[in-house]
Each structure stands twice: as C-alpha cells, then as structure tokens.
Amino acid sequence: MKLWRPNSRNIKQSKKNNCFKLTRANRISFFCNFQKDLKNKELNSNPTDITIQLMQQLPTIFVSGAKKCGTKTLMRFFGHHPQIIRGLQEAPFRTTGDMKKDMEYYLTHLWTLWTVNGPYINNKRKIMELRKAKKEFYFMAKTANSGINKIVDFINDFPNFIDDDYIKDWRHKVKNIFIVCDPVHRLLSDFKHVTSEWHVKKKKINRKFLGPESNVYPFQKLTFDMMVDNYLPKLKDGNMFGDTPEIAEMFSVGFYGQPQKFFLGEERVIERENGLVLDGAKLKTAPWIVFEELEKRFGLEPYFNERLFEKRKDGYYCVRIFNHSEPLDCMPETKGRTKLSANQTSMSEETRKILKEFYRNSSTELEKNFNMKFSWN
Ligand SMILES: Nc1ncnc2c1ncn2[C@@H]1O[C@H](COP(=O)(O)OS(=O)(=O)O)[C@@H](OP(=O)(O)O)[C@H]1O
Structure with missing residues (x-):
C-alpha cells in the first residue's frame, strides 16, 4: 500500500x-x-x-x-x-x-x-x-x-x-x-454578512471586500430593498452580469441547480442513493x-434526540455535551444574523414577493426531482 x-x-x-x-x-x-x-x-x-x-x-x-x-x-x-x-x-x-x-x-x-x-x-x-x-x-x-x-x-x-x-x-x-x-432568506443573510462584517474585523484586509468600505459590494448607502431594486433587474436569466460577478453570484446561489447535476443523470458525480438534499x-x-x-x-446508531438540544436566548439551538466542563456546544453568535422571526428582518413584503417569484421555478424543479417539499416553496 x-x-x-x-x-x-x-x-x-x-x-x-x-x-x-x-x-x-x-x-x-x-x-x-x-x-x-x-x-x-x-x-x-x-x-x-x-x-x-x-x-x-x-x-x-x-x-x-x-x-x-x-x-x-x-x-x-x-x-x-x-x-x-x-x-x-x-x-x-x-x-x-x-x-x-x-x-x-x-x-x-x-x-x-x-x-x-x-x-x-x-x-x-x-x-x-x-x-x-x-x-x-x-x-x-x-x-x-x-x-x-x-x-x-x-x-x-x-x-x-x-x-x-x-x-x-x-x-x-x-x-x-x-x-x-429559502433562497430569499439566504440572500438577506448574505447581504447582512457582506455589509456588517467590518464591525468584527476592523483591521483586517477584508475591509475592501466586506463591510461599509467594500469595493466589491458597494452597498454602503443601500437598504436590502434598495439593493434588490438596484441589482435584480440587471440579472439576465439568472446569469451573471459582467461588471459585478460577486453580486450576481449572491443572487444566483439561490438557484439550486447543482444537486440535479451532481446526483442525477449520466454525468452524475455521486451515486444517486448517496446524494442527499437537505432543507x-x-x-x-x-x-x-x-x-x-x-x-x-x-445506518448510524441512534445518538441524537430532542433532549440533546437546548435553545439559546436568541432562539437558536445548541447541542448538549455530557461529562464536559462546557456542557453546551453553540454556533458563534454571529451566526443567526437574520434571527428567526420575520419581523426582525428588514425586507418589505414587496421585495419578498418579487424575490420569491424570482426563485420559484428552480425550487419547484428541485422539489420535483428529489420528491421533496421545501419549507419555503
Ligand atoms: N443552531 C444554530 N445556530 C446558529 N445558526 C444556525 C443554527 N441552525 C441553523 N443556523 C443557520 O445557519 C445559517 C448560517 O449558515 P452557514 O453556516 O452555512 O453560513 S456560512 O455560509 O458558512 O457563513 C444562519 O443564517 P442566518 O440566520 O441568516 O445568519 C442560521 O440561520
């Protein structure tokens, strides 16, 4: 060997x-x-x-x-x-x-x-x-x-x-x-990420990439609604617009075409029974x-159950660890930028509707191909 x-x-x-x-x-x-x-x-x-x-x-x-x-x-x-x-x-x-x-x-x-x-x-x-x-x-x-x-x-x-x-x-x-x-929520989360990272990483080189000084995501004066208003019309058939591919990608990530290519059809990379789409x-x-x-x-032995999870103050779950000085394993609090309830997020109903429509077909196709029902569609 x-x-x-x-x-x-x-x-x-x-x-x-x-x-x-x-x-x-x-x-x-x-x-x-x-x-x-x-x-x-x-x-x-x-x-x-x-x-x-x-x-x-x-x-x-x-x-x-x-x-x-x-x-x-x-x-x-x-x-x-x-x-x-x-x-x-x-x-x-x-x-x-x-x-x-x-x-x-x-x-x-x-x-x-x-x-x-x-x-x-x-x-x-x-x-x-x-x-x-x-x-x-x-x-x-x-x-x-x-x-x-x-x-x-x-x-x-x-x-x-x-x-x-x-x-x-x-x-x-x-x-x-x-x-x-949910591709709409995902976009909002991405937006919050690229606009707010600088608070944590003030001195880091990524200031030109993320945050209010970013050249790549020039959203300094834009709310989420304004950003969508501004950039969505520039997307053609979900494809990149030439001058700002990173922003186009922010939108196009929500078209979930990859699992089809990856798990189904002649060109699949992973055997169909081993590929799993998860909501x-x-x-x-x-x-x-x-x-x-x-x-x-x-085929793993049962380990997880409801009692193994505890809700944090912000509504997100942590995992209990037994016989350990730190009895809870939680994601960092920077995760959960958009929080759980819709009224904590700043997106107008109008924008939500437009985006939902924008992503609908791709989600429906994925549902059909994998025989699933997504929580957002
Ligand atoms: N238990 C728990 N704790 C914290 N966060 C949780 C949890 N479960 C799911 N999530 C959701 O995970 C979202 C971030 O996803 P990722 O880890 O894939 O983000 S990243 O792309 O790696 O930055 C993050 O999205 P936002 O809420 O938009 O920040 C969370 O909604």
Whole structure:
C-alpha cells in the first residue's frame, strides 16, 4: 500500500490556513500546535496505523450546499455523533494546475483538520474506540461541489493513488449532503454578512471586500430593498452580469441547480442513493429531526434526540455535551444574523414577493426531482 505522507511544506501552508483560535463567545479555544504535534508524535516516530489511515483518508461524507444555509451548523453538530470523525474547518480543494500537488495538499489539509484536538474533539481516540467496538465510521468534511468534482476527476485519472480497493470502496460509499434553504432568506443573510462584517474585523484586509468600505459590494448607502431594486433587474436569466460577478453570484446561489447535476443523470458525480438534499430550515427549528434522519439514512446508531438540544436566548439551538466542563456546544453568535422571526428582518413584503417569484421555478424543479417539499416553496 502506498503511504501518502503529509510533507512539511504542505503542513506549513495548511497550518497557516488553519491555525485558528475561536473566541470565548464560542466557548472553545484551539492552540496552534500542529508543528509540535507533527515533530514530536507523527513523522519522527513510527506512525501508528491510525495515523496512517488519517494520512491517506478521503472524506466519506461531504457536506456542501448553498452558503448561509447552515453547512457549518450541520458539520459542528453532526460531528458529535460517536461514529463521525470530523474536521472543524472547511476543506477546500484548491486548483493550481498541478493535480497531484493539489491532491497532496488536500490530503495534508484533511490530516491537519482531523488530527486537531479541541475541547470536544479527539478524533484519534474516537477512532481507537470505534475500532475496538468494531463499528463503522465516517470521515466528514466540508468541501464545495466544485472541489468534489475535482477529487472525482483525480481518482478517475489515478484510481490507485492510495490503493485500488480503497478507492473502489470509497466511490461506492461516499455520501454528499447538499444543504439548501429559502433562497430569499439566504440572500438577506448574505447581504447582512457582506455589509456588517467590518464591525468584527476592523483591521483586517477584508475591509475592501466586506463591510461599509467594500469595493466589491458597494452597498454602503443601500437598504436590502434598495439593493434588490438596484441589482435584480440587471440579472439576465439568472446569469451573471459582467461588471459585478460577486453580486450576481449572491443572487444566483439561490438557484439550486447543482444537486440535479451532481446526483442525477449520466454525468452524475455521486451515486444517486448517496446524494442527499437537505432543507436547512429544520436545523433552526427542530435540529434533532435532521440528525435523526441522517442517522437512519447512513445506518448510524441512534445518538441524537430532542433532549440533546437546548435553545439559546436568541432562539437558536445548541447541542448538549455530557461529562464536559462546557456542557453546551453553540454556533458563534454571529451566526443567526437574520434571527428567526420575520419581523426582525428588514425586507418589505414587496421585495419578498418579487424575490420569491424570482426563485420559484428552480425550487419547484428541485422539489420535483428529489420528491421533496421545501419549507419555503
Ligand atoms: N443552531 C444554530 N445556530 C446558529 N445558526 C444556525 C443554527 N441552525 C441553523 N443556523 C443557520 O445557519 C445559517 C448560517 O449558515 P452557514 O453556516 O452555512 O453560513 S456560512 O455560509 O458558512 O457563513 C444562519 O443564517 P442566518 O440566520 O441568516 O445568519 C442560521 O440561520
């Protein structure tokens, strides 16, 4: 079997992107000890078989979907399931033109994510216990569909790059959860994000990208209604308008065409039975139902139930953690920008109606193709 080792150059790069410290509001803080970890435990000693497994491990559950629909909440909460090994941060698949390097970087990046220890995460221990109990488990990562596409392209070209049997088995069992949500609400959430980020990141370089000084989203003097009034007419058939593609994308993300391409038809990337479209609204109102359904669908032992969730003051749920000094795992309070009730959001009924109409066909088509009924349509 080929041993794909994270190399120190990749680790450095990956470390730069992933060395993070969450705020106290998050109730978690992480320390950037990859280098130390790497030096002391992994490469300088004989790697254990768990280390080797983590070094050459593709995700077996991909979480993807429209931004602002709850992908991070799903990752974080679902990661508490005893049979799920998860990386806390995103795992993007970068494209440099050198496919092998990109894959090496991706695997290294995953390795750093999966080997991070945090207050609620100790994946190696989890794997050890799961192996002992002879239970099946999944490796979960948040990678966009464009990235998944590239991974599948890569393994088509190099089907034995880890091991023939491993890749065959992976193709057969890899799952993809694609999260969608009310496209109108999603747009509002995106708008709130790009206009308000600067309060938190005053000194960050993203000031030119996000917030009131943004050149990319020049919404400084616009309310949400005005922004929609201004830009919606410039969209043609949901396609980008040339001069401001980022704004056009803000609108077009709500056309949920990707699951069709991804899970259905000749060109599908993931086997139909392994592709799952999920209505993110339930993550806010009854998250236990989402997780109970996922458990059933993936054949996992029952872990989630209503008692495992507690409502925070702002109406969002947190997950209870037993036998832990921090007994609740919550999303940061910056999530939930638009809050739960409609009257807390600033969108006129007129704008809501126009946008609903704008997105209606694409939602209806998705419902039809996946035999679903969405909460917003
Ligand atoms: N439990 C809990 N806590 C906090 N937030 C929750 C939760 N469940 C779902 N959500 C919804 O997740 C929305 C943000 O989605 P994402 O994490 O996909 O956003 S991002 O694209 O990664 O920024 C976020 O959208 P906004 O309310 O518009 O901010 C939330 O509605």
